[in-house]
Amino acid sequence: MKEAVAGTLESGDIFVRIGPGEGLQIDLQSSVAAQFGRQIKEVIGETLKELGISDAHVSAVDKGALDCTIRARVTAAAVRSSGKDVWKD
Amino acid sequence: MRNSKVLSLEEAIRRSGLKDGMTISFHHHFRGGDKVVNLVVDCLARMGFKDLKLAASSLSDVHSPLIGHIKNGVITGISTSGLRGELADAISHGLMDSPVVFRSHGGRGSAIANGELKIDVAFLGASASDELGNACGVPRSENAKSICGSLGYALPDARYASHVIVLTDDLVPYPNLPAGIRGADVESVVVVDSVGDSSKISAGAIRDSKNPRDILLAKQAAKVVINSGLFVDGFSIQTGTGGASLAVVKYIREEMIARGIKASFALGGITAHMVKLHEEGLIGRLIDVQSFDKVAAQSIASDPSHVEVSAVEYASGQHTGSATHALDIVILSALEVDTDFNVNVLVGSDGVIRGAIGGHQDTAEDSALSIIVCPLLRGRIPCVVPKVTTLITPGKSVDVVVTEYGIAVNPNRPEIAERLKAAGLKLVDIKELADKARSVIGTPDPLPFGDKVVGVVMNRDGSVLDKIYNIRD
Numbered sequence: 080m081k082e083a084v085a086g087t088l089e090s091g092d093i094f095v096r097i098g099p100g101e102g103l104q105i106d107l108q109s110s111v112a113a114q115f116g117r118q119i120k121e122v123i124g125e126t127l128k129e130l131g132i133s134d135a136h137v138s139a140v141d142k143g144a145l146d147c148t149i150r151a152r153v154t155a156a157a158v159r160s161s162g163k164d165v166w167k168d
Numbered sequence: 169m170r171n172s173k174v175l176s177l178e179e180a181i182r183r184s185g186l187k188d189g190m191t192i193s194f195h196h197h198f199r200g201g202d203k204v205v206n207l208v209v210d211c212l213a214r215m216g217f218k219d220l221k222l223a224a225s226s227l228s229d230v231h232s233p234l235i236g237h238i239k240n241g242v243i244t245g246i247s248t249s250g251l252r253g254e255l256a257d258a259i260s261h262g263l264m265d266s267p268v269v270f271r272s273h274g275g276r277g278s279a280i281a282n283g284e285l286k287i288d289v290a291f292l293g294a295s296a297s298d299e300l301g302n303a304c305g306v307p308r309s310e311n312a313k314s315i316c317g318s319l320g321y322a323l324p325d326a327r328y329a330s331h332v333i334v335l336t337d338d339l340v341p342y343p344n345l346p347a348g349i350r351g352a353d354v355e356s357v358v359v360v361d362s363v364g365d366s367s368k369i370s371a372g373a374i375r376d377s378k379n380p381r382d383i384l385l386a387k388q389a390a391k392v393v394i395n396s397g398l399f400v401d402g403f404s405i406q407t408g409t410g411g412a413s414l415a416v417v418k419y420i421r422e423e424m425i426a427r428g429i430k431a432s433f434a435l436g437g438i439t440a441h442m443v444k445l446h447e448e449g450l451i452g453r454l455i456d457v458q459s460f461d462k463v464a465a466q467s468i469a470s471d472p473s474h475v476e477v478s479a480v481e482y483a484s485g486q487h488t489g490s491a492t493h494a495l496d497i498v499i500l501s502a503l504e505v506d507t508d509f510n511v512n513v514l515v516g517s518d519g520v521i522r523g524a525i526g527g528h529q530d531t532a533e534d535s536a537l538s539i540i541v542c543p544l545l546r547g548r549i550p551c552v553v554p555k556v557t558t559l560i561t562p563g564k565s566v567d568v569v570v571t572e573y574g575i576a577v578n579p580n581r582p583e584i585a586e587r588l589k590a591a592g593l594k595l596v597d598i599k600e601l602a603d604k605a606r607s608v609i610g611t612p613d614p615l616p617f618g619d620k621v622v623g624v625v626m627n628r629d630g631s632v633l634d635k636i637y638n639i640r641d
Contacts, residue, residue: 091547113518114612123545132491143547145608 080135083159086144086152093144095123095156095168100136103127109141126153130165169342172299174334177335178210180356181289183228186212188219190288191245193329195322196226197293197458198314198364198636204293204335206233206575207360213242221245223287225276225321225479226524229253230368230437238440247285249273250524252515259622260520262638264316268521268623270514270636272537274456274483274490274530275323275628280324281480281487284630290329292322293363297336298344301354304477305459306469308344313337315366317459317468318438319348326353331367337363348476359571370461370507379541381572385412388593389499389541390419395591396537396584401429405451406531408500409460412541416499424450434490436498436527439465439473455491457482457527470551483530485628492527492534500528502542504556505524507561509578511540512556516624517549519615519639521623525560529628531563537584541567550605552598557615559634560625573604602605 082098088102106118126134126149139151144152158164175183190571192212194205205224212220218241225248227234232254232426237243247269251259259268271279293312294303294479305316313339326332326349333356334349389412403486405420407413418441424430434442440463445451447467453591454474459465468474477491484490501540503523504512511532516522532538542551567584569576574596577585589595616639623636 109611111518113615115548115610118610118612139530143549145545161537 080160083156084125085155085159088140088142089142090142091138091148093141093149093152094139095152096158097156098136100134102134104136106138107141108139111141111143119149122149125151126150127157131153132157132161169335170297173354174299174302174339175356177208177251177358177360178215180333180358181215183356184551185334186217186289188217189288191221191223191286193226193287193290193325194250195292195319195325196224196228197316197319197321197369197517198366199369200228201365201368202228202230202293203362203364205231207260207392208291209237209242211236213237213240218242219244221247223285225273226250227255228471232603235263247271249276249526251521252523254519260639262618262620262622264622267621268357269626270525271621271626272483272525272529272628273479273527273589274492275626277324277479278484278486278628279630280328281484287325287329289331290325291333291335292349294319294334294336294349295363295606296338296340296344297334297357298340298342298351300342300351301332301334301357302342302347302351303334303336303354304344304346304347306465307338308340311338313362315462315465315469316364316369317324317465318456318476320457320477320482321479323348323601325479326350331355333358335360335363337361355501357527359469360543368464369459369465379411380413384572385541385543385570386415388575388627389413389416389539390423391591391593392539392570392575392588393411393420393497393499394423395588395589395593397495398537399429402432403429404433404435404494404496405431406495406498406535407439407455408432408526408528409437413499413501414439415621416541417445421450423447435495440464442465463529471638483527483534485530485533492530495531495535497537497539498531499539499541500532502540505540505542505554505566505569506553507602509566509569509598510556510559511566512558513560515558515636517534517557519557519617521636529561529565532561533628534622535536537567538565539570539576541570542564544571544573544601545608548609550604550609552601554602557626559638562633569598571601573601576601
């Protein structure tokens with residue numbers, strides 16, 4: 080697993096950086112942290128779990144992304160990080 | 169000239185009789201380009217004043233230096249229509265010991281006129297003034313440095329404040345007439361380098377949108393107007409500052425031309441869009457309390473049927489002759505609308521103050537038809553919610569809510585619902601809109617509000633509508 084990123088800092092998007100880690104550590108900065116920080120971390124965690132990733136350091140900068148966007152960006156970053164193409168395999 | 173009132177700022181302040189604890193006032197016609205508030209409050213701080221109450225018609229990003237003056241005790245009270253930027257953020261986090269008092273533009277006009285908001289010294293920026301204080305917001309000489317158009321929000325201050333100081337960046341020969349601020353009301357005139365940066369009067373809240381969602385919203389809102397039953401020759405209209413509510417004008421224009429309908433007047437904050445319709449003969453008069461851009465400011469300077477009105481004449485709920493009482497249709501934006509049609513335009517969904525009441529309360533209540541235009545979601549932030557974060561405009565004043573997921577009509581306006589349905593528009597229950605938003609974003613966690621009151625929202629009749637609590641990080 081190597082450092083990889085996906086997403087942008089545009090409004091409505093989320094920028095996700097994934098790298099090696101022990102256990103799952105998620106650092107989140109979000110423009111909607113007070114109301115949705117907990118849910119966003121849950122979505123990131125669930126998405127990684129579905130991809131079979133349990134050890135990673137995720138740092139994410141969220142600009143109000145919806146769950147579908149969060150899943151897509153986390154998946155893309157994870158694929159780039161692990162080299163395992165979940166869409167092809 | 170004989171009897172000239174021109175003084176230095178310090179001397180004008182000394183002669184005003186201003187004392188610690190008194191109330192000073194300002195207008196916000198230069199919006200983000202305002203230079204008067206910071207200049208004057210810096211001067212008052214240097215002169216050693218403390219415990220002053222600042223009564224502004226509104227405050228914006230440019231006024232963040234007030235944070236320092238609040239911390240050092242120069243300013244201990246604020247009343248305003250709105251707050252934005254760092255100052256709003258600091259106040260939301262509990263900067264001040266006494267809460268900010270928020271009033272609508274009409275509510276502020278009423279409060280000044282009836283003595284509830286007593287102004288000791290008004291500091292009023294003007295683009296031109298003569299030596300006796302006849303002052304206006306439009307250029308009157310080749311040396312003019314600024315233009316802001318209507319001085320509507322400054323006119324109650326000029327009339328009712330105990331002492332009035334005009335600040336101008338262009339002193340012109342007497343008589344500078346006609347002038348909204350009359351020399352008879354003015355005690356001193358101060359010449360400064362700049363009262364404001366006119367290029368910034370259309371900054372901030374006002375955007376000309378190319379966003380496809382805003383365009384969709386605008387088209388839907390235009391259909392509501394056109395089919396409301398009020399779209400008849402001689403109707404009157406006002407639009408707010410959101411991208412979509414401004415764009416509505418464009419689509420209404422096309423239909424006015426197609427049907428041969430003309431409006432009698434447009435009211436409120438006047439924009440280039442409204443000026444264009446007026447110049448095309450589609451709108452008879454422009455009644456202007458605030459020129460929202462340079463085109464509007466230039467129009468009021470040269471066009472006798474584009475008239476300046478004070479905040480009292482514009483939207484006072486306590487003066488039956490105010491213009492809102494003659495208004496047919498108003499199109500407004502919102503940060504949040506709830507399932508009781510209550511609207512919030514002041515406090516963001518993160519609990520931080522980020523807006524202004526403006527004329528929202530006034531026009532929604534007095535108009536024959538008030539239309540709120542807002543998207544269902546802004547990013548992950550819902551605009552249609554079960555309950556607004558802060559109550560600004562009560563639901564009984566709000567008639568129609570237009571979103572990209574459907575149009576909701578207040579149940580107390582069944583005749584409007586019938587007309588829109590007959591025109592084939594898709595109406596939805598506002599609760600369905602709130603549910604739709606929730607289904608996409610989930611249920612938000614409650615905001616971390618503290619127990620310190622940082623803001624009090626006044627209704628336009630002078631009663632308290634809601635309180636704003638401090639937000640914790």
